[in-house]
Amino acid sequence: MNLNKQTKASSWQYLLIGIFIFYMLLPIVSTYVFSVATRWDRTILPEGYTVSYYIQAFKASYFISSLRNSFILSIATVLVGLVLIVPTVYWVHVRIPYTKPLLDVLMILPFGIPTVVLALALVQVYNFAPLARSPVLLIGAVVIYSMPFMYRPVSNAIQAIDVVTLTEAGQSLGANTFQLLRRVIIPNILTGIWSGSLLVFATVFAEFTLTKLIVGARFKTFPMLLVEYTRINGNTAAAFSVISFTIAWLASLLILWVGSKGQVPYQKAIGAR
Amino acid sequence: MTSIKSRKRNITDLFGVVPFLLFCLAFEIIPIILLIRGSLIDKATKAFTLKHYLSLGTPLYINSFWNSIKLSGLTALIGCILGTLIAYAIYRWPSIKVQHALVTLSDVTTNFAGAPLAFAFIVILGMNGVITQILLRYFHIQLYPKLSIYSFSGLVLAYVYFQVPLMILLVIPAFEGLKKEWFESAQSLGASNFQYWWRIGLPLLMPSIIAGLTLLFANAFGAFATAYTLVESQLSLVTLQIGFMIAGEVRHDPGIGMAMSVVSLILMGLSIGLYQLSTRRAKWLVRSSS
Amino acid sequence: MAYLELKNVSKQFGNVIAVHDFNLDIEKGSLVSFLGPSGCGKTTTLRMIAGFEQPDQGMIRLDNADITAVPPNRRDIGMVFQAYALFPNLNVGDNVAFGLEMKKLPKKEVNQRVTEVLEMVRLSHIANRYPHQLSGGQQQRIALARALAVQPRVLLLDEPLSALDAEVRVALRAEIRRIQSQLGITTVYVTHDQEEALSISDKVVVMNNGRIEQVGSPESIYRQPQTRFVATFIGTANQFIGKVHDEHSVECEHIRLQVADIRHFSKGEEVVVLVRPESVQIQFEPTQKPEWNLLEGIIETVTFHGAVTRIGMNVHDQRIVADITYSYATPISLGQRCWLTFRTESCQVMGVEK
Ligand SMILES: Nc1ncnc2c1ncn2[C@@H]1O[C@H](COP(=O)(O)OP(=O)(O)O)[C@@H](O)[C@H]1O
Ligand SMILES: [Mg+2]
Numbered sequence: 060m061n062l063n064k065q066t067k068a069s070s071w072q073y074l075l076i077g078i079f080i081f082y083m084l085l086p087i088v089s090t091y092v093f094s095v096a097t098r099w100d101r102t103i104l105p106e107g108y109t110v111s112y113y114i115q116a117f118k119a120s121y122f123i124s125s126l127r128n129s130f131i132l133s134i135a136t137v138l139v140g141l142v143l144i145v146p147t148v149y150w151v152h153v154r155i156p157y158t159k160p161l162l163d164v165l166m167i168l169p170f171g172i173p174t175v176v177l178a179l180a181l182v183q184v185y186n187f188a189p190l191a192r193s194p195v196l197l198i199g200a201v202v203i204y205s206m207p208f209m210y211r212p213v214s215n216a217i218q219a220i221d222v223v224t225l226t227e228a229g230q231s232l233g234a235n236t237f238q239l240l241r242r243v244i245i246p247n248i249l250t251g252i253w254s255g256s257l258l259v260f261a262t263v264f265a266e267f268t269l270t271k272l273i274v275g276a277r278f279k280t281f282p283m284l285l286v287e288y289t290r291i292n293g294n295t296a297a298a299f300s301v302i303s304f305t306i307a308w309l310a311s312l313l314i315l316w317v318g319s320k321g322q323v324p325y326q327k328a329i330g331a332r
Numbered sequence: 333m334t335s336i337k338s339r340k341r342n343i344t345d346l347f348g349v350v351p352f353l354l355f356c357l358a359f360e361i362i363p364i365i366l367l368i369r370g371s372l373i374d375k376a377t378k379a380f381t382l383k384h385y386l387s388l389g390t391p392l393y394i395n396s397f398w399n400s401i402k403l404s405g406l407t408a409l410i411g412c413i414l415g416t417l418i419a420y421a422i423y424r425w426p427s428i429k430v431q432h433a434l435v436t437l438s439d440v441t442t443n444f445a446g447a448p449l450a451f452a453f454i455v456i457l458g459m460n461g462v463i464t465q466i467l468l469r470y471f472h473i474q475l476y477p478k479l480s481i482y483s484f485s486g487l488v489l490a491y492v493y494f495q496v497p498l499m500i501l502l503v504i505p506a507f508e509g510l511k512k513e514w515f516e517s518a519q520s521l522g523a524s525n526f527q528y529w530w531r532i533g534l535p536l537l538m539p540s541i542i543a544g545l546t547l548l549f550a551n552a553f554g555a556f557a558t559a560y561t562l563v564e565s566q567l568s569l570v571t572l573q574i575g576f577m578i579a580g581e582v583r584h585d586p587g588i589g590m591a592m593s594v595v596s597l598i599l600m601g602l603s604i605g606l607y608q609l610s611t612r613r614a615k616w617l618v619r620s621s622s
Numbered sequence: 623m624a625y626l627e628l629k630n631v632s633k634q635f636g637n638v639i640a641v642h643d644f645n646l647d648i649e650k651g652s653l654v655s656f657l658g659p660s661g662c663g664k665t666t667t668l669r670m671i672a673g674f675e676q677p678d679q680g681m682i683r684l685d686n687a688d689i690t691a692v693p694p695n696r697r698d699i700g701m702v703f704q705a706y707a708l709f710p711n712l713n714v715g716d717n718v719a720f721g722l723e724m725k726k727l728p729k730k731e732v733n734q735r736v737t738e739v740l741e742m743v744r745l746s747h748i749a750n751r752y753p754h755q756l757s758g759g760q761q762q763r764i765a766l767a768r769a770l771a772v773q774p775r776v777l778l779l780d781e782p783l784s785a786l787d788a789e790v791r792v793a794l795r796a797e798i799r800r801i802q803s804q805l806g807i808t809t810v811y812v813t814h815d816q817e818e819a820l821s822i823s824d825k826v827v828v829m830n831n832g833r834i835e836q837v838g839s840p841e842s843i844y845r846q847p848q849t850r851f852v853a854t855f856i857g858t859a860n861q862f863i864g865k866v867h868d869e870h871s872v873e874c875e876h877i878r879l880q881v882a883d884i885r886h887f888s889k890g891e892e893v894v895v896l897v898r899p900e901s902v903q904i905q906f907e908p909t910q911k912p913e914w915n916l917l918e919g920i921i922e923t924v925t926f927h928g929a930v931t932r933i934g935m936n937v938h939d940q941r942i943v944a945d946i947t948y949s950y951a952t953p954i955s956l957g958q959r960c961w962l963t964f965r966t967e968s969c970q971v972m973g974v975e976k
Contacts, residue, residue: 066426067426068424068425068426071421072421072424072425075417075418075421076418076421076422076425076434079414079418079434079496080434080437082493082496083437083438083441083493083497085456086449086452086453086455086456086493087441087444087452089452089455089456089462090448090451090452090455093455093462099462100460100461100462100465101465101469103466103470143351143352143355144352146348147348147349147351147352150345150348150349151348151349154342154345154348155345155346155348155349158346158349162349165356167604167608168360169360170547170550170604171550171597171600171601171604172360172364172554172597172600173553173554173556173571173574173593173596173597173600174554174556174571175554175556175571175574175575175578175593176364176367176554176574176593176596176597177360177363177364178575178578179367179574179577179578179589179590179593180363180364180366180367180593181359181363182578183363183366183367183370183586183590184362184363184366184367185363199355199358199359200359202355202359203355203356203359203360261443262443265443265445265446265448267446267447267556267557267560268556268557268560268575271560271575271579272575272578272579275579282446282447282448282557285447285448285451286447286557286560286561289447289450289451289454289561293454293455296451297451297455300447300448300451300452303448304444304448307443307444308440311439311440311443315436511705511707513703513705513707514707514709516672516674516694516701516703516707517701517703517707517709517765517768518695518709518720519673519674519693519694519695520672520673520694520695520697520699520700520701520769520774521695521700521720521721521724521768521769521772522695522696522698522721522724522725522772523695523720523721523724524695527724531709531712531720532709532711532712535711536710536711616754617710617711
């Protein structure tokens with residue numbers, strides 16, 4: 060009766076894990092099946108299969124533009140986040156480590172602000188042209204909201220290397236701060252940067268609340284299109300859902316693959332609700 | 333050469349973080365401060381007032397807060413209990429590969445939220461959903477209108493979907509932090525399995541469990557997209573109300589929206605604060621074990 | 623009469639044989655050490671005694687009762703781990719009281735017992751502190767107190783001092799021995815540190831590759847090693863390989879060594895002659911005393927070790943070391959020719975295959 064050593068899982072474990080897996084997979088699998096089912100409300104398995112919803116989805120008026128908008132938003136957010144966060148984290152670690160608690164607080168803050176509240180605050184303050192309800196304002200909001208996802212992996216990576224010694228070694232060889240970052244520090248924390256970027260990308264790609272509330276229909280992103288279609292046409296919405304999952308899976312796989320060297324950042328779990 | 337660590341605090345070094353601070357000020361801190369200020373100012377007279385907060389006493393808003401708290405509290409509690417039990421089952425699973433796969437599953441599914449999740453629940457449990465129809469045809473169980481995915485109970489089902497895996501991710505490391513020597517010491521001192529968990533295991537997990545509970549609460553309270561897709565205006569929640577005010581779908585004094593936001597911020601702040609405290613306590617316990 | 627007996631105990635993990643056919647009798651009240659290199663199966667044997675591992679074969683008996691199938695929480699065997707393993711959520715007093723509470727003793731008795739054992743380890747003044755507020759040495763003394771509080775029938779210690787500084791280690795091992803003899807508790811002590819094992823044990827069990835190499839008093843383990851492994855693992859030994867020539871000599875490649883009686887070996891049998899460095903003396907002229915062997919060599923290294931100086935010599939291309947009490951009167955220089963000499967009875971002869 061050793062708690063830490065079991066050769067076989069007991070039946071209560073099978074039951075609990077079985078229910079868990081069922082609950083987790085049922086909605087996903089159903090959506091996938093629904094997206095290719097001709098009719099599926101009278102039988103356990105669909106009555107037939109078709110790809111016509113995908114053809115409809117590709118032909119939908121905003122399909123291309125909303126995908127493009129989502130990519131623009133995600134990539135812009137990743138870039139702004141990188142430029143803003145990587146040098147700052149480096150600087151704080153090397154030059155002013157006594158301000159690290161402040162940085163930690165700033166990075167936990169977005170978790171404490173519901174996205175709707177952030178949206179309200181921003182539209183109230185920036186109610187003048189050209190910023191009012193513009194994609195630029197949206198990028199600002201999304202960067203704030205996704206900051207912790209970039210910060211964790213980058214900060215862990217910087218902590219994992221002895222950044223102070225590396226900096227001193229670089230300086231003693233005559234490198235300036237910019238050269239140091241480009242040639243010494245960044246190559247050494249690349250895993251963290253990739254994990255953070257992919258996390259931010261995946262999070263922002265699925266972002267709905269800020270986009271809808273800050274810019275609304277003028278800058279339609281993929282999740283907005285999906286929500287719209289859940290009310291118009293369920294089958295097309297299913298096709299959109301599958302496309303959106305697939306992009307999320309790809310990002311998750313990449314994150315796992317990149318992060319297999321480092322630790323999985325659990326903080327990322329608090330995402331687009 | 334003087335070491336960077338031992339270098340004296342240099343004021344000019346602080347300028348390195350100015351761009352980042354400015355960004356936070358511009359897109360987060362100042363807007364939030366102005367929001368708090370706005371909730372206390374009468375727009376017409378520019379004078380200090382508490383009237384926005386007093387308006388929150390009307391049934392609509394009381395109801396929103398009550399629904400939000402009930403929904404977040406209930407799904408946090410369910411997520412916390414189920415998540416801890418499942419995490420325990422994973423922790424005791426003999427194969428490392430299976431453990432790994434289950435953690436990965438949690439990792440992926442907890443990110444599966446918002447509109448796609450809501451839609452997936454419509455597919456299985458909507459009025460014409462697969463399970464709804466199967467239950468009706470083969471088992472003659474009529475779900476609607478008793479249980480509807482477009483109502484409170486539906487939201488509970490959908491929220492639990494992302495709360496459970498989140499809880500698993502939060503407590504698995506705590507389970508792994510339990511040293512087998514603690515269990516073996518307890519055993520050699522005559523403790524049974526139950527006595528070990530009651531006296532040692534659970535108390536050591538407790539800070540992480542409470543941290544999980546508070547984070548789950550905040551997580552559900554701030555959620556918008558899932559609820560928006562599922563219930564839209566059929567159930568009033570705080571985030572939905574604020575959202576409608578921003579979108580201009582309901583005509584109200586924006587001051588009330590701000591007051592609701594401030595109250596939400598306080599609630600979220602409390603839970604995140606509790607989360608931080610519990611996490612610190614958990615770390616304190618782990619540190620002591622080295 | 624044996625109190626704790628291990629009979630033909632074996633344990634395998636996958637295809638690693640951790641413990642093989644282990645037989646040992648431990649007397650009541652004695653302190654027995656398991657000594658051996660890392661990975662030789664000490665911990666596994668100890669954990670089988672504690673009940674955390676089930677032997678694949680064999681039987682463990684305690685006080686004439688078979689306990690092989692008894693779960694660990696009903697064996698009444700105390701355990702102290704290398705990493706202390708104090709419960710971090712309980713303070714020192716509650717840690718020590720834990721086992722007594724499991725026994726459902728009345729509160730008063732628990733408190734009294736806790737006070738007693740804390741006094742025994744001289745830490746009564748920290749009863750209210752938490753484990754993380756203590757030093758490693760203090761934590762390990764509390765772990766000892768916690769195991770002793772329930773008055774177990776056997777106390778097991780698995781490298782209890784390995785994580786501590788050298789100074790604390792020496793002090794604490796003396797304290798463990800003091801408390802052990804004061805209580806007369808049967809104790810099994812696992813260590814890979816020979817000095818530790820030799821200094822505190824009644825009996826030492828030298829293990830290698832999951833098997834017992836030799837069991838004996840610390841003195842006999844050191845003076846009469848039965849196998850080459852024991853001879854080289856404990857202390858240092860010079861080795862000469864050769865063939866038995868007659869009842870009193872062994873023919874090596876370049877020299878015939880005079881040894882004590884080796885009648886039990888047959889003539890021509892391959893053997894190894896072991897000589898401890900402290901038995902070797904050095905002189906600068908080739909005078910041979912009766913009953914002593916004499917070899918010629920060149921001095922290669924001189925290393926100061928405090929009480930002794932270790933001289934390394936080349937003797938017919940073989941390295942031989944001698945520990946001598948160095949005196950400045952006899953100057954030694956590298957490359958110098960010398961003669962080393964040792965008594966016939968300091969030669970330990972054993973079969974090569976051992
Ligand atoms: N739980 C286990 N699973 C697999 N192999 C083990 C396990 N425990 C010990 N071993 C193996 O058994 C052998 C003996 O280990 P151990 O008893 O811990 O040695 P020691 O304590 O003398 O260092 C080692 O080769 C070790 O790798
Ligand atoms: Mg060991």
